[in-house]
Amino acid sequence: MIRLPGATRQQAPGWPEYLADRAARVRHPLLKDYFAAGCPDPATAIREVPLAALDIETTGLDPRRHAIVSVGVVPFSLARIPLRERRYWVLKPARELTEQSVTLHRITHAEVENAPDLAEILPELLELLKGRVVVVHYRQIERPFLDSGIQARLGEGLRFPVIDTMSLEARRHRQSVLARLRRWMGRPPVSIRLHNSRERYGLPPYQGHHAVVDALATAELLQAQVASRYSSETPVSELWS
Amino acid sequence: MEVELLDIRQHMGRFAPFDALSDDLLDEIASQVEVAYHRAGSDILVLDQEIHELGYIRSGAVEVYRRNGDLYDRRGEGDIFGHFSLLRNHRVRYPVRALEDSLIYFLPDALFQRLCEEDEYFADFVELERPRLESAVEHQKKQNDMMITRVRKLLTRYPVMVVASTTVQEAARLLGDFGASAVLVLDAPGDNPRYTFRDSEERAWQVRGILTDSDFRRLVAEGRPSDTPVGEIVVDRLVAIQSDESVHEAMLTMLRNNIHHLPVMHRRHPVGIVHLSDIIRYETHSSLYLVSNIFNQSSAEGLAKLAPDVRAAFVRMVEDGADSRMIGSALSTIGRSFTRRLLELAEEALGPPPVPYCFMVMGSMARNEQSLVTDQDNALVLGDAFDPEAHDDYFREMAKIVSDGLHACGYSYCSGDIMATNRRWRQPLSVWKGYFREWIRDPTPERLLHSSIFFDLDAVYGENVYVEQLQDLVAEQAPQNALFLAAMARNALNRTPPLGFFRTFVMEKDGKQNNTINLKRRGTAPLTDLIRVHALACGSRAQNSFARLDDIDRTQLLAQGVSDKLRYALEFLSMARIHHQVLDLQHERTPGNNIEPENVSDTERHTLKDAFQVLSNAQKFLKFRYPVPAAAARRPRGPR
Numbered sequence: 001m002i003r004l005p006g007a008t009r010q011q012a013p014g015w016p017e018y019l020a021d022r023a024a025r026v027r028h029p030l031l032k033d034y035f036a037a038g039c040p041d042p043a044t045a046i047r048e049v050p051l052a053a054l055d056i057e058t059t060g061l062d063p064r065r066h067a068i069v070s071v072g073v074v075p076f077s078l079a080r081i082p083l084r085e086r087r088y089w090v091l092k093p094a095r096e097l098t099e100q101s102v103t104l105h106r107i108t109h110a111e112v113e114n115a116p117d118l119a120e121i122l123p124e125l126l127e128l129l130k131g132r133v134v135v136v137h138y139r140q141i142e143r144p145f146l147d148s149g150i151q152a153r154l155g156e157g158l159r160f161p162v163i164d165t166m167s168l169e170a171r172r173h174r175q176s177v178l179a180r181l182r183r184w185m186g187r188p189p190v191s192i193r194l195h196n197s198r199e200r201y202g203l204p205p206y207q208g209h210h211a212v213v214d215a216l217a218t219a220e221l222l223q224a225q226v227a228s229r230y231s232s233e234t235p236v237s238e239l240w241s
Numbered sequence: 242m243e244v245e246l247l248d249i250r251q252h253m254g255r256f257a258p259f260d261a262l263s264d265d266l267l268d269e270i271a272s273q274v275e276v277a278y279h280r281a282g283s284d285i286l287v288l289d290q291e292i293h294e295l296g297y298i299r300s301g302a303v304e305v306y307r308r309n310g311d312l313y314d315r316r317g318e319g320d321i322f323g324h325f326s327l328l329r330n331h332r333v334r335y336p337v338r339a340l341e342d343s344l345i346y347f348l349p350d351a352l353f354q355r356l357c358e359e360d361e362y363f364a365d366f367v368e369l370e371r372p373r374l375e376s377a378v379e380h381q382k383k384q385n386d387m388m389i390t391r392v393r394k395l396l397t398r399y400p401v402m403v404v405a406s407t408t409v410q411e412a413a414r415l416l417g418d419f420g421a422s423a424v425l426v427l428d429a430p431g432d433n434p435r436y437t438f439r440d441s442e443e444r445a446w447q448v449r450g451i452l453t454d455s456d457f458r459r460l461v462a463e464g465r466p467s468d469t470p471v472g473e474i475v476v477d478r479l480v481a482i483q484s485d486e487s488v489h490e491a492m493l494t495m496l497r498n499n500i501h502h503l504p505v506m507h508r509r510h511p512v513g514i515v516h517l518s519d520i521i522r523y524e525t526h527s528s529l530y531l532v533s534n535i536f537n538q539s540s541a542e543g544l545a546k547l548a549p550d551v552r553a554a555f556v557r558m559v560e561d562g563a564d565s566r567m568i569g570s571a572l573s574t575i576g577r578s579f580t581r582r583l584l585e586l587a588e589e590a591l592g593p594p595p596v597p598y599c600f601m602v603m604g605s606m607a608r609n610e611q612s613l614v615t616d617q618d619n620a621l622v623l624g625d626a627f628d629p630e631a632h633d634d635y636f637r638e639m640a641k642i643v644s645d646g647l648h649a650c651g652y653s654y655c656s657g658d659i660m661a662t663n664r665r666w667r668q669p670l671s672v673w674k675g676y677f678r679e680w681i682r683d684p685t686p687e688r689l690l691h692s693s694i695f696f697d698l699d700a701v702y703g704e705n706v707y708v709e710q711l712q713d714l715v716a717e718q719a720p721q722n723a724l725f726l727a728a729m730a731r732n733a734l735n736r737t738p739p740l741g742f743f744r745t746f747v748m749e750k751d752g753k754q755n756n757t758i759n760l761k762r763r764g765t766a767p768l769t770d771l772i773r774v775h776a777l778a779c780g781s782r783a784q785n786s787f788a789r790l791d792d793i794d795r796t797q798l799l800a801q802g803v804s805d806k807l808r809y810a811l812e813f814l815s816m817a818r819i820h821h822q823v824l825d826l827q828h829e830r831t832p833g834n835n836i837e838p839e840n841v842s843d844t845e846r847h848t849l850k851d852a853f854q855v856l857s858n859a860q861k862f863l864k865f866r867y868p869v870p871a872a873a874a875r876r877p878r879g880p881r
Contacts, residue, residue, distance in 0.1 A: 072245070080347070081276035088245065202342040203278070204252075204300045212245035216276065220344060223278035228342075 015039050015161040015240065028154045030126055037130040039161055042237030046226055047078045049236045051163070052132040053219035055211045056142050059093055063148040067093030068118060072211025073128050076135075076219045078232055087128060088212045090115045119153045129160070133240060137194045137218045139164040161240040165221045168239065169197045172229065197221055201228060246271040249346070252299060256319030257843045258366035266356065275347040279303075279339040286323060286337040293331065294347040296322040301343025306336045314850075315340060315741040319843065324367040327353055366847070392491040392505055393484035395520065396513035400425050400504065405449060405472025412471050413457055423453040423502040423514050426475040436479060438510040448511055450475040453502050481506050484513075492520050535578040541586065541642070544579060545649035551575055552826055555613050559823045565815035566787055569610040576606050576652065577701050580619070583646040584702045587639045595632045596624040599703040600643070601711075603659065607699035608769065609785045610815075612761075613822050613832050617644065617652040618659045618694060620666035622707040627669040636667055659694055670707050674714055681718045684728040692725075693732060693770060696777065697784050712782050719777040723870045726778050730867035733770035734860050738763050738853035747838060760821070761834035764814040768856055771863050772807065775799065778867070786811060798866075803859070810855040813848055817841075 016038055023035035040049050053074045060066030073087045092115040136142040139162050151157040169192040191197075194217055195205060201224035206217050226234065250271035253259040259267065275294070279285050285303060286292060296303075298320050305314040305322060313335055316322060326334050327350055357364040401421045403412050405428040412424055427446045430437045436448035452475055460474065481504040482491050495503055501517045531547065531554050538544045554575070558568050584600055603618040605611045621636055640661035648654050661667050668676075677695070680688040696715055700708035719725060739747045739758060747758045772786045772793070781792035790804045799807075821840070822832035838846065 076276075079277060083246070083249075083274045083276065084272055086245070201278070202300055203344055206248050210245050213248065216245075220276060220278055223276075224280075224342070227278055227280035227283070 014042050014237065016041065019160070022159075026156055028156055030122060031150075031154065031156055031158060034126045034130050034158070039131070039133060040236055043235045045233045046230070046236050046239060047232035049078075050132040051076050051078070051135050051219070051222070052129050053081075053135045053215040053222075054129070054142050055136065055214040055218060056145055057209065057211050057214075058141065058145055061141070063144040066145075067091075068145055068149055069093055070211045071121070071125065072213075072215040073125070074212065074215040074219050075128065075132060078223060078226060081216065081219045081223070083216070086212050086216070087124070089121045089125075091121070092117055117153075118149045122150070122153070133161055133163060133236060135163045135165065135218055135222050137164065137197075137214070137221065138166040139241070163222060163236075163239045164241060165197065165218055165225060166192050166194075167241065168222075168225050168229075194218065194221065198224075201225070249274055249299075252319075253297065253346070255843075257847055258321075258360075258363045260843065261362045262356070262360055266360070270348060270352065270356075273349055273352050275349075277345050277347065279343045279345060281339050281342050283339050284336065285339055285343075285345065286326075286333045286335075288333055288336045290333050291331055292323055292326045292333050293350040295324055295327060295350070295353045296337065297346040297348065298322075299344040299346050301339060301341040301345075303343060303345075304338050304340045306338070308334065312740065321367070324353070328357075328367065391485050392482060392488050392515060393507075393512070395488060395491075395515050396484075396505060398513065400511050400514045402427050402448075402511065403471060404428065405475070406470050408468045409457065409460055409465070409471055409474065410467035412452065416454075416457075421514075422516065423451055424471075425504060425511055425514070426450050426452060426471050428472060434509075436481070436506070436509060436511075438508075448479055448481075448504070449477055450479050451502060451504055451514070479504065481511075482515075483507070488520060491515055492517075495520075531575060532578045535575070535582050538582060539586075541583065541646040541649060544582060544646060548649075548651040551651065552613065552832075556823055556826055559819055565812050565819060566609075566785075568819060569605070569608075569612070569815070570785075572611040572613065572615075573606050573609040576611050576615070577602070579647060579650050579652070580643060581702045583643045584639070586646075587642040590642065591635055591638055594639075595635055596626045596628075597704045598623045598636065599705060599707040600661065600701050601698055601708045602701050603694050603698050605697075607697045607784050610769070612815075612818065612834075614761075614834055615652060616655050617647045618655050619643070619647075619661050619701075620659070620695075621661040621668075622673055622704075622711070623667070623669045624704070624707075625669045625671050633664075633667070637662070637664075640667060657694075670710065673707075673711055677711060677714050678718065681715070681722050681725045684725050689728055689732045692729060693773065696773065697769075699784055715777070716780045716782045720780045723867070726774060727867045727869040729774045729777065730771075730863045733767065733774050733863060736762055736767040736770070737860065738767065738856045741850070756839070757835045757837050759834050760814060760818040760836055764853065764856065765811065765818060767860065768807065768811050768814065771856075771859055772811075774863060774867065799862075803862075806855045807859060810852040813852045817845065817849060 019035050019038050023032060023038075026032050026035055053076060055072045056068055057070045057072075058066050058068055068091050070091060071087075071089045074081060074083070075085045076082065134142070143159065143162060147157045147159060173192055194214065198205070198217060198221055201221065203217075203220055203224060206213050226232065226239075230239070246268065250267045253270060254262070254267055259270070262270075274297075276299075279301070281301075285296065288306075288308065298316060298318055300318055302315060302317040303320075303322060304312060305316060307313045322335075322337050323333070326332060331350070353367075357367065401415055401419050401423075402425045403415060405426055416422065416424055426449045428449045430445045430447045431449075433447060437445060438448075439445050449472070452471060456474065460469070465474070480494065480498045480500060482494055484505050484507045491503055491505075495501065495517055503515050504511055505513045505515055531550050534550070535544065535547060538547070551572075555568070555572065558571060563571075580600065580602065588594065599622045601607075601620050601622055603620065605615060606618070621640060623632070623636065627633075644654065644660050644662045654660065659666060676691075680692045680695075684692065696719075698708060698711060739755075741747070747755045769786050772789050775793045775798050776783065776789035779793055779796045779798055781789050783789045783792050787808060790808055793799060794804050817836070818834060821836045824840070825832040841849065
């Protein structure tokens with residue numbers, strides 16, 4: 001079992017090695033194809049990296065008990081976010097929709113009735129993500145849910161590098177000296193939720209809780225973070241985890 | 242509509258030129274957007290780079306530069322950039338840099354070109370400056386045509402109607418109940434299809450005629466019984482008017498038929514009755530009525546009481562859709578009438594003048610461009626037989642009566658003391674000619690100021706020929722004097738338009754932000770100043786700015802199309818000022834020349850920007866067109 005790379009940069013082996021290893025071992029052709037595409041070299045400048053903002057709306061927070069309701073993907077680059085390439089799927093969750101998640105995501109039961117299962121959209125979804133570095137806000141949702149959903153259907157899991165805009169915010173607002181000082185003085189921590197983070201960069205408020213809108217909001221946030229705190233030459237390994 | 246794009250299309254749909262697009266087009270636009278974040282200070286468009294997208298500012302602000310690096314404009318949320326280059330050779334002509342952290346939506350060129358083709362308003366909007374200004378002004382004119390006041394505007398209620406079998410007593414009681422002075426008499430449909438209609442219950446009726454107060458008086462005088470059916474006394478001859486006819490036509494119909502009540506029909510259906518007094522009340526607010534009323538006043542106090550009527554007439558004209566020339570000339574006529582009546586009253590009080598004189602006005606009244614907010618600029622030109630010792634007491638007293646009277650009527654004293662009460666401006670014709678020659682020959686800053694005031698001049702009362710001679714003198718001497726023109730041109734650049742015009746503030750050249758702007762000082766005044774310089778250069782005798790532009794057009798002074806731009810800009814700025822003054826009056830504020838960008842619609846703001854741009858360009862040309870003559874680096878003295 002290969003140890004997963006952590007947030008720190010210089011750890012070896014890295015994501016390319018992990019993906020290559022999985023490509024060699026995995027049996028399902030869909031996953032084999034995905035892993036074989038690999039990922040950019042860790043030293044690649046972020047401006048040259050093909051990215052895909054991903055947002056998954058779920059019925060809850062626990063991948064073992066809750067299910068995926070909808071998936072939104074917006075492929076993009078540091079320079080541009082072309083909206084016409086956006087994809088959106090409403091899925092039929094394996095488990096019942098709870099009332100709370102219905103109101104939260106504005107997806108009604110009727111809409112879900114005729115929706116496909118995750119298995120049916122996997123070929124398209126994986127094709128879209130292939131070769132791109134996935135960008136999410138709060139990686140504890142998207143990666144575990146996809147992993148567990150795919151594990152349940154194909155018998156093998158899916159792990160991939162992600163750039164988490166929330167942990168980029170946390171680096172500054174939770175782990176910095178200033179943040180520790182704030183904590184020490186008893187001040188409330190700075191919110192690193194998507195909406196509040198966007199506000200700090202002067203990004204407009206969007207209606208949340210639609211997978212495509214949140215994916216777009218995340219993509220814009222990454223553009224803003226890189227423009228403000230990093231540079232277009234920053235190696236991707238400094239951002240992914 | 243895809244819900245995920247809702248936010249984007251709703252935002253764009255709030256701003257011109259997208260606000261006028263169909264929902265389908267907006268959907269299409271939102272789905273084709275490409276998003277990019279630009280940090281403050283970063284380049285968005287670089288000079289001469291290829292460009293294939295239109296930029297839309299979702300949040301933040303950008304600066305637009307000229308080729309030479311000068312700041313051209315600042316744009317904020319909802320504004321667009323890049324259209325100029327997209328319409329031409331797809332090379333960036335005006336570089337763009339982010340002023341704040343900005344989120345930009347980019348639209349592909351193909352879509353932009355399609356929008357230009359499919360939507361006329363969009364095309365007008367992106368074809369910078371002239372077309373948008375032009376269409377805004379034409380829009381005002383169209384409204385003007387539509388707003389010839391129709392007689393239905395005077396109707397306040399449905400007519401009282403009775404059937405022919407009703408007794409006169411019952412009919413009289415109904416009139417009393419409704420507080421009406423006339424009743425229409427209906428009968429079963431007969432031989433006159435003109436006035437046959439169906440009521441709300443689908444019953445057919447014919448309007449036989451009308452009974453008025455005077456018919457009932459006649460009835461009583463003749464001793465007819467009160468149970469006489471109205472059908473027996475009504476005259477089967479109905480004079481009526483269609484509801485979409487003009488008020489003017491209604492008045493003529495009444496005069497022609499010698500009647501005071503006129504039924505108003507919508508096709509064949511009676512919708513109301515106008516009384517002559519309705520029309521008189523309506524006309525009371527008109528400037529025509531006001532002028533005749535001015536001449537009926539026998540005292541300065543009586544004239545002062547008419548000041549509120551001036552405001553009412555002003556509001557009426559604006560509401561009826563008059564353009565700035567009509568309003569300017571009507572207000573000037575009113576102002577002249579006040580002045581003239583005050584002079585008549587002064588002559589009554591002081592006796593006949595010892596020598597002939599001409600009372601002249603300067604500034605906006607002379608140009609026929611008077612606005613509601615104005616002070617008095619006037620002077621006396623006396624016959625050359627004038628002897629100060631013997632005659633000046635008379636004219637000083639006259640000037641005081643007029644000036645005090647005008648002040649009481651709302652034309653406040655001139656802060657620069659340009660009034661006939663000032664001895665310097667109460668002089669014989671020969672002295673005036675001397676003044677004018679000197680100002681033209683040897684322009685000092687103070688003289689230039691005088692030139693810019695006194696060279697808009699017109700006679701109001703007395704020996705008009707004196708003022709005509711002065712006008713001729715200016716028209717003959719000014720064009721030959723390059724130094725004078727150069728000085729006037731420089732002087733015309735003292736007041737400049739603002740650089741940018743945002744949702745909540747005005748951007749000044751030095752980067753300062755104001756939340757209010759004086760439309761006169763920053764717009765109409767510098768425009769009339771620069772038009773005056775061109776008019777002086779071409780020897781025009783016209784005083785009105787539009788008339789001066791007509792004269793300028795007969796020369797080669799301005800490039801093709803420039804004078805049209807100036808006309809549209811002047812018209813638009815004047816109307817914007819007038820509309821905001823009406824708003825002030827309606828909200829019971831003192832009308833002023835200031836407007837707050839916050840109270841300006843998106844489209845009006847963009848058009849204002851265009852008008853300011855026209856002014857700015859014209860000022861640049863002025864500097865170049867009237868250079869200081871090389872030989873006159875030092876100001877020459879004495880006659881040449």
